[in-house]
Amino acid sequence: MRTPNHLAGGLIITGFGAALCNLNIFNSPASVGVMAIASLLPDIDHPKSIIGRSLKPIARAINRRWGHRTITHSAVALVSSTFLFALIEKSISGSSPLALIYFFAYFSHLLLDMVTLMGVPLLYPFSKNPFVMPANPKWRIRNDDRRAETIAFCLFLLAALFMRPLFEQGFWTTYNRTFGTLKHVVSEFHKADDLLEVSYQAKVGTEPISGRGYCIEVTEQYAILLENGRFRRLDKQSMVLNKLLPRHTGRKFVYEHLSIINVSLDSLNQLVKDQLIAEIDLSSTLPFFVLLQGHTTEQKRIHEKYLTDLVFLTPKDTLSATASQKIPFFYEPNPRIPLLQNKLQQTQTRNRLYHHQLLTRERDIRQLKQQIRRATDMPTQERYYQQLETLRKTKPSQPDFEAERNLAIEIAQLQKQEKLKNLERRAKLQSPAPPVPPAPPLLSGHITFVTII
Template sequence: MLAPTHSVFGVFLTLIILALFGVKLSLHWTIMLFAILGALLPDADHPASIIGRFLYPISSRIERRFGHRTVTHSLIGWMSATISASVLIAFVSLIPLISRWGWSDLPVRWAAAFSIGYFSHIVLDMFNKRGSQLFWPQEVRDVIPLNHRYRINSGSRPEIVVFIIIVLMLALTLPISKYGIGSSLHWLLATSGSAIEEFKSSNLVSYLEFKGYFKDTKQPISATAEILDVVNERIVILLDGKIYTISDELASDIIAEKMRVKQGKRPVQVERKEFKDKSREYLESQIPDKALVSGTIHLPEGMKVTLPAGAGSFNIFEQKGGDLYLRFAGKKQIRELALTEQFDLQRKRDLVDLSGFHARARKIRSQITEAGEEYEGLTELGKQALLGKEGIEKQNARIAELQSQLAEVNLNIEEVQLRIKSRKFVYSGEVYIRL
């Protein structure tokens, strides 16, 4: 076979095998370059070949000593070339530019592509009239098929037909090698289950291209939405700023007829934040405009929150006792959180009570001051002469009673202040912000 046929077949076989092993994004030009290099190198034993002319001093010596399609077209030659290339690639991978260019994951694929390309050359030459000495140094040539009339001469018209067929097969292989066999199968099936499996296999931001209808209104819809999560075999999506569930089941907000996952280019970014007695305004200031918040918020005792209604059946808010659970809540929805009328009324009552206790405390302090200042300029003898012993005792008892009343009122003030503080609308807890 000629170099173009070997090159195309080497790339084709490389992409197929890498896809079978779950390697995505195999279309990098360097991978195909190593596959072509491997597919051409066995002809280094033939000085007239492309690679032979490039390596002429070596190719001429190999041909004189071993002949064409012998040692370089054998399993020994394949393994030797693979090991040598792998060692060389390992040294090349240490060059800082490889990492700087974002190629740090490619060296292993380069070695695999070279090895597959090399082996593809040996296999393809077995369909030639002369075949290959696969088990060199045995002199028996291995051919496919055994009948020589069905084998191909290099450069003949049948080889051109084979070349065209391989090119067509390569074209069909390109999407498989880009997305992987699993992803390609998921794309063809376009079902809810295949979309879920595709979403779970990636850590990138994913989008769902779907066609279906809303369960409640039967209104048809064809759109693309960001995938947030999978809950009970239903995909949670963000569509036009609202949260919906979608699947092929009737329990979803959107019943899908077809759905395919499209991978984005950036990874999912999530920030973890802890809050302790922080206001809603503070929390809002920590949330970017398009971010979504999930997590648990501990509310003050007795607080009930008015939960805004969602667009679909997916509850972005849920209150259980003193805990508020958030699932992909946007900044707008968090702003809509409000205290109940009962809580507002109780808070107003607390403020009224606090104001009354402060007024009473001021009155008692004024009475204590008046009682103490009434006979402030008199000596003890003067007070006894003016009030008598019994009058002094009554005055002291009156002041003591007022001081006791003031202490009780101050205690009431502290209790109301603590109650107001405990009822202050603040957040404590742990949330995850999806950027």
């Protein structure tokens, strides 16, 4: 093929190959220059070609030794020259992205020459048989067929026009943007070396929403975007995500982890002011107040993610507030008194029972004595006498009036102490002591900041 088609076709083939490797051939003038030179370099074996005229001594030497479309149009030249180019580039810049562009551009020349009638001997010098495509010579291009060359050049230009987004974004980014789902954003996020900007279209209920923001975190269930200085969560559970289009920005973001030990609220406010907080986990032994998303809450521990408007507030002085109010008085009974009263009642009941049993026994003894005196015969007297002896031998339970008296005394003492204690409490409530300001809370934990550079 002629020079214009090698340049245009080389642009298409090199751009597509580089896109597969996430390289943008338009990223720098050097990559465009390498692509243009490498796509023409195999024709250095022809002294009348553009590159041959530029390097005529070398072109004549190669042509005289091997001829046209021989060694420079082989896989040996492709691999060896690419390896040499990579070594030179690595020694200069420490990396070799241009070597890939060189490889695809050089290969594009060989691929396009396969479409001509003559073909190229890819296995030269091991074999001189030409490689061609397609196999039917009627479908291949003759060197003097200007019409076919013109049509091919126009097709290459149209393809370059439509494939430019592919060249600039890379193959996989274009692929992920085509489908535009969370899954494809996850794939792009993990492969990217820079910060992604994601444009989204979603629907919350029946209300459509859209926007764009920097992607800070993404999973197959949700994405965290930094949009207009605030974090937005796009969640599949709460909205319908219609389209998510990732774009590389060339910027980066880093996480900065900071440990906090016994820091005051004022110092924390200075620390988090105008900062992007990826995660915060702080706690204190004393309660503190947090202003977050327009709401104030009292907490002893705060553990949140992705905040931009966090403010710590000083706790309210609860002692001074209660001092200005009338505190109601509640009588506090001694819980031991009801227990002792119940025990006293049981003791009194038991003593009454034992006392009644004693009186009944004494009455029975007197009655038996009277019956013995009245008896007229000896057997009857003997029977009453035995009953009397049996009754006398029975020892009834004695009432414990001493325990009853001691319980009554103890209850009276506790009731007196209870009354005095409640009188003292009432007096204290009527004239409270001046309030003591509470100690300021000190927080400990860690904070993770997001910094975009």
